[in-house]
Amino acid sequence: MTVKDTTKHPCFNKSTAGSCGRVHLPVAPKCNIQCNYCNRKYDCVNESRPGVTSGVLKPFQAAEYMDKVLAREPRITVAGIAGPGDPFANPAETLETMRLLNERHPELLFCLSSNGMGILPYLDDIAALGVSHVTITISAVDPAIGAKIYAWVKDGNVVYRGEKGAEILLDRQLAAIKGLKERGITVKVNSIVIPGVNDEHIVEVAKVCASLGADIQNMIPLKPTADTPFAKVPEPGRETVLPLRKEAGAFIEQMTHCKRCRADAVGLLGDDQSAALCGTLQACSK
Ligand code: SF4
Numbered sequence: 001m002t003v004k005d006t007t008k009h010p011c012f013n014k015s016t017a018g019s020c021g022r023v024h025l026p027v028a029p030k031c032n033i034q035c036n037y038c039n040r041k042y043d044c045v046n047e048s049r050p051g052v053t054s055g056v057l058k059p060f061q062a063a064e065y066m067d068k069v070l071a072r073e074p075r076i077t078v079a080g081i082a083g084p085g086d087p088f089a090n091p092a093e094t095l096e097t098m099r100l101l102n103e104r105h106p107e108l109l110f111c112l113s114s115n116g117m118g119i120l121p122y123l124d125d126i127a128a129l130g131v132s133h134v135t136i137t138i139s140a141v142d143p144a145i146g147a148k149i150y151a152w153v154k155d156g157n158v159v160y161r162g163e164k165g166a167e168i169l170l171d172r173q174l175a176a177i178k179g180l181k182e183r184g185i186t187v188k189v190n191s192i193v194i195p196g197v198n199d200e201h202i203v204e205v206a207k208v209c210a211s212l213g214a215d216i217q218n219m220i221p222l223k224p225t226a227d228t229p230f231a232k233v234p235e236p237g238r239e240t241v242l243p244l245r246k247e248a249g250a251f252i253e254q255m256t257h258c259k260r261c262r263a264d265a266v267g268l269l270g271d272d273q274s275a276a277l278c279g280t281l282q283a284c285s286k
């Protein structure tokens with residue numbers, strides 16, 4: 001397997017954010033949970049928020065799109081899958097895409113971003129495919145708080161709601177951190193800061209995840225989205241998030257430069273080209 005410079009991930013290493021870019025390949029449309037802040041509509045306007053994409057690609061289309069993206073933006077060092085649903089609600093598509101990328105672009109770093117619900121059966125595949133960076137989104141480590149964040153979680157064909165659902169999800173998420181670290185993978189924890197719901201709990205999330213070996217936490221302020229239960233929750237400002245990062249920083253390194261990217265983000269973090277490449281992505285999806 002190609003030896004890679006794992007420091008060249010602009011999200012995990014701020015010092016490379018000006019020179020290394022990432023692409024999100026939107027090959028994972030389905031999700032296995034429903035977060036109360038999420039509305040995944042497909043959209044080609046220049047709207048930047050997680051879950052938005054201007055199209056969904058099949059794995060072979062993603063590989064072709066990757067060729068075109070690299071021709072246009074050679075500074076890309078990371079290929080990731082971050083939706084628009086969850087990579088492990090679409091495991092066949094996710095793993096096939098990673099396999100094709102390994103064949104065609106083994107020099108790239110591979111990255112996955114998941115809610116953690118379905119990842120556990122695939123930890124060995126992830127490691128074997130050379131995925132070096134995984135993000136698990138964990139916004140609560142108490143099922144009573146998790147029950148306010150997740151409308152439901154789906155395990156196989158069974159849908160769980162309330163604290164039971166939140167508890168199942170949490171167990172999987174914590175086991176995922178442990179399993180990923182056992183395989184030498186760098187783990188980021190994304191935690192959505194939701195005022196009045198988990199803002200007073202999020203340092204506890206940091207403590208628990210750090211105790212399992214997670215490498216870095218990314219506190220993402222809620223971006224209230226229309227037609228979701230959290231549409232009217234106020235977006236937390238710096239005055240809320242900065243003290244939380246400071247407190248949590250005693251337990252785990254904090255990411256401070258997240259751009260809350262779309263599921264088809266492409267380019268440097270500060271110079272997203274998803275709008276410019278929207279036509280290319282849509283052409284590849286046909
Ligand atoms: Fe949306 Fe991601 Fe939550 Fe699924 S895990 S509901 S795609 S935010």
Ligand code: SF4
Nearest residue numbers: 011258259260261269
């Ligand atoms: Fe990096 Fe944040 Fe964008 Fe994810 S959403 S690719 S962590 S900047």
